[in-house]
Structures are given as structure tokens and as C-alpha cells.
Amino acid sequence: MPLIAFVSPKxxxxxxxLxxxxxxxxxxxxxxxxxxxLDPQNALRLQFGMPIQDEAGFLCGITRRLPWRPAVADTAAGVRLLPHGTVDPLTVLENAQALHQDPELLAGPVREMLADPELLVIVDSPPGPTPAMSAILPLVDLMVVVLLADAASAAQIPAIVSNRWLGRGRLASRAGERAVVVLNQMDLDAPLAIAVLDGASEALGPRLIGAVCRDEAVAEALADKRLLLDPEDGPAAEDLNAxxxxxxxxxRLPPPGGTRGRRRGGFSALTEWGFR
Ligand SMILES: Nc1ncnc2c1ncn2[C@@H]1O[C@H](COP(=O)(O)OP(=O)(O)OP(=O)(O)O)[C@@H](O)[C@H]1O
Ligand SMILES: [Mg+2]
Structure with missing residues (x-):
């Protein structure tokens, strides 16, 4: 099954x-x-309500070549999670160097994950290019570039359009072709945000696959250790479903066996941009 990576230069x-x-x-x-x-901040586990004291993970011990399966944690959301694990700053540098020298340390286990025909692998990454991301770049089927609707993010769009934002090598430009964009934290009352959305829509066409409203409910849900899954949880929840x-x-994912969680109808302030 495919590998999806959420990435950003920012x-x-x-x-x-996301x-x-x-x-x-x-x-x-x-x-x-x-x-x-893949992020040494080890923050993805918090989204799934894992206790902050739980420091175990996979990437943190990557140089020890430990098997990945025992590091998988079940979550209440039904997602199986490979947390990064807690690391000190020196280990972050050592791991980055090890992955730079031997990308197979990570690419090998990820290939094993992808060999399961029913498993969808979704990766969270730190900002910018990293040896960990480079290690799995050839394996990524869809790269979702998350940007804000501001000037600094808008400045990144030409590089995404030209498939050069990951670099100029053939591998980087091939991976760049598999990139789509989501604008997050959209303030629909801000003319600048609307201008960036319009500009991104024109430049990227169908590669702009969505936009998510800025919504306090997102930060509140994280503080409450829950996810906003029901479209009726508010505008961001509706956008996240989209x-x-x-x-x-x-x-083109084949239909799953279950029908739970099918999107229900609902309001959307972003409908007019065709994201719904
Ligand atoms: N649509 C949104 N509306 C309001 N707040 C949001 C929204 N999306 C994310 N946030 C908040 O913005 C902050 C940053 O989000 P998040 O940690 O997901 O970003 P990130 O790109 O993973 O950051 P990092 O680069 O540090 O890994 C968090 O406090 C999150 O709750
Ligand atoms: Mg993050």
C-alpha cells in the first residue's frame, strides 16, 4: 500500500x-x-493521546538496527503508531549522520512496512530537508506539502510548481512531481489569505488538494487529547475530512472493507474554491 508523507519547507x-x-x-x-x-520533536504521539512520559519509539534507536514491529503502539483512533521516541540533541545529530551515510537504516524497515499490501503508511516529518526524509524519498507515493496562506509560504509555491523544491537532482525532481499542497490555518476574513489561496489555486491547479480553516478547536482538541474527526466538530474538522x-x-485507494466514517454533508466556507 502507498506511502504518504506530510512535509514542508516551513x-x-x-x-x-494533518x-x-x-x-x-x-x-x-x-x-x-x-x-x-520522523521528527525528533516526538510530537505525533501527543496527537494520539499517548502519555508524555512514554518515551519509547523507533527512529530514536535507528542506529541500533532494532526491529520496528515491537515499537508499534496501538492508539484509540485505530491508527498504529511508530513514535519517534525521545532523543537528546547529540543523538539527533548522530542519527542524522548515520542516516546520511546509510539511508538503508530507515529505507529497509519502511520497505518492509510497505510490503504489507493492506497497510497504508503515513509519515510525519520535521521541517525542511532531512537525511531521514531523503532516505525514504524514492518510496514516497504522495507528498503532501503543508503551507500557510501567507507571503512566506506563497514564495515557496514556484519551486513546488517546477518540482525543484526538494533540490535539482533527478531523484529530487521525481519526488517533487509527486507533491501536492494543502494550505492550513486559513483565515477566511483575511484578504491576504484569500489572495494567497487564489494565487496558489491558479499556480498549482489540481495539485492544490485542500485548504484548512484556522480554528481554535484544533489546538483545543490537542490539549484535550482528542482528534477532530466528526465534520460537525467545526470548520477545521470539515476541512480535514475533505x-x-x-x-x-x-x-486512487481501493475502497476499504468498512463504511464507518463516511463523510456526511455539511457546511463549508471553502466550497467555492472547489475543495469539497
Ligand atoms: N487549522 C488550524 N487552526 C488552528 N490551529 C492550528 C491549525 N493547524 C494547526 N494548528 C496549531 O498550530 C500549531 C502547529 O501545528 P503542528 O504542530 O501540527 O505544526 P508542524 O508543522 O507539525 O510543526 P513543526 O514544524 O514544529 O513540526 C499547533 O499548536 C496546532 O494545534
Ligand atoms: Mg510537527
Whole structure:
């Protein structure tokens, strides 16, 4: 089954939020989902309500070549999770160097995950290019680039359009072709946000697969250790459902066995841009 990576040249844009919600929404639809955290911040586990004291993970011990299966944790959302695990700053550097020298440390286990024909692997990543992301780049089927609707994010769009945002090599440009974009934290009352959305829509065409409203409910849900899965949980929840749907459509995922979590109708302030 496919490998989906949530990535961004920028930090704090919503990669972890979108990874967790899309993973949980696809699990709710009946897919078997494994969420893999490549970010040393080890924050994806918090989205799934795991206790902060739980420091175990997979990437944190990557140089020890430990098997990945024992590190998988079940979550209440039905997603199986491979947390990054807690690391000190020196280990972050050592792991990055090890992955730079030997990408197979990570590519090998990820290939094993993808060998399961029913498993959908969804990756959360730190901002910018990293050795961990480079290691799995050839395996990624869909790269969801998360951006904000601001000037700094808008400045990244030409590089995404030209498939050069990951670099100029053939591998990077091939991976760049598999990139789609979601604008997050859209303030629908802000003229700048609307201008960026319009510009992104024109430049990216169908590669702009969604936009998610800025909604306090997102941060509140994280504080309450829950995910916003019901479209009626508010505008961001509705948008997140639409993003999960767009990911499934883009990947032409075969229909899952279950019918739970099918999208119900609802309001959307973003309908006029054709994201719903
Ligand atoms: N649509 C939204 N509306 C309101 N707040 C949001 C929305 N999306 C994300 N946030 C909040 O923005 C903050 C950053 O989100 P998140 O941690 O998902 O970003 P990130 O790209 O993973 O960050 P990092 O680069 O540090 O990994 C969090 O506090 C999150 O709750
Ligand atoms: Mg993050």
C-alpha cells in the first residue's frame, strides 16, 4: 500500500496535525494505517493521546538496527503508531549522520512496512530537508506539502510548481512531481489569505488538494487529547475530512472493507474554491 508523507519547507504549519487527522480519518474509513514519526520533536504521539512520559519509539534507536514491529503502539483512533521516541540533541545529530551515510537504516524497515499490501503508511516529518526524509524519498507515493496562506509560504509555491523544491537532482525532481499542497490555518476574513489561496489555486491547479480553516478547536482538541474527526466538530474538522478524502482520491485507494466514517454533508466556507 502507498506511502504518504506530510512535509514542508516551513515549521509550525500543521504537518503533525494533518498527519494525525488524515491517518485517523483513513483508519476510520476502514483502512489499516501505520503512522510513522520522523521528527525528533516526538510530537505525533501527543496527537494520539499517548502519555508524555512514554518515551519509547523507533527512529530514536535507528542506529541500533532494532526491529520496528515491537515499537508499534496501538492508539484509540485505530491508527498504529511508530513514535519517534525521545532523543537528546547529540543523538539527533548522530542519527542524522548515520542516516546520511546509510539511508538503508530507515529505507529497509519502511520497505518492509510497505510490503504489507493492506497497510497504508503515513509519515510525519520535521521541517525542511532531512537525511531521514531523503532516505525514504524514492518510496514516497504522495507528498503532501503543508503551507500557510501567507507571503512566506506563497514564495515557496514556484519551486513546488517546477518540482525543484526538494533540490535539482533527478531523484529530487521525481519526488517533487509527486507533491501536492494543502494550505492550513486559513483565515477566511483575511484578504491576504484569500489572495494567497487564489494565487496558489491558479499556480498549482489540481495539485492544490485542500485548504484548512484556522480554528481554535484544533489546538483545543490537542490539549484535550482528542482528534477532530466528526465534520460537525467545526470548520477545521470539515476541512480535514475533505483533505483525507482528497488524499484517498489522489492515490486512487481501493475502497476499504468498512463504511464507518463516511463523510456526511455539511457546511463549508471553502466550497467555492472547489475543495469539497
Ligand atoms: N487549522 C488550524 N487552526 C488552528 N490551529 C492550528 C491549525 N493547524 C494547526 N494548528 C496549531 O498550530 C500549531 C502547529 O501545528 P503542528 O504542530 O501540527 O505544526 P508542524 O508543522 O507539525 O510543526 P513543526 O514544524 O514544529 O513540526 C499547533 O499548536 C496546532 O494545534
Ligand atoms: Mg510537527
Amino acid at each position: 515549521g509550525g504549519v500543521g504537518k503533525t496535525t 498527519t494525525a487527522h488524515v491517518a485517523a480519518l483513513l483508519a476510520q474509513r476502514g483502512y489499516r494505517v501505520l503512522a510513522l514519526d 483533505v483525507a478524502e482528497a488524499v484517498a482520491v489522489r492515490l
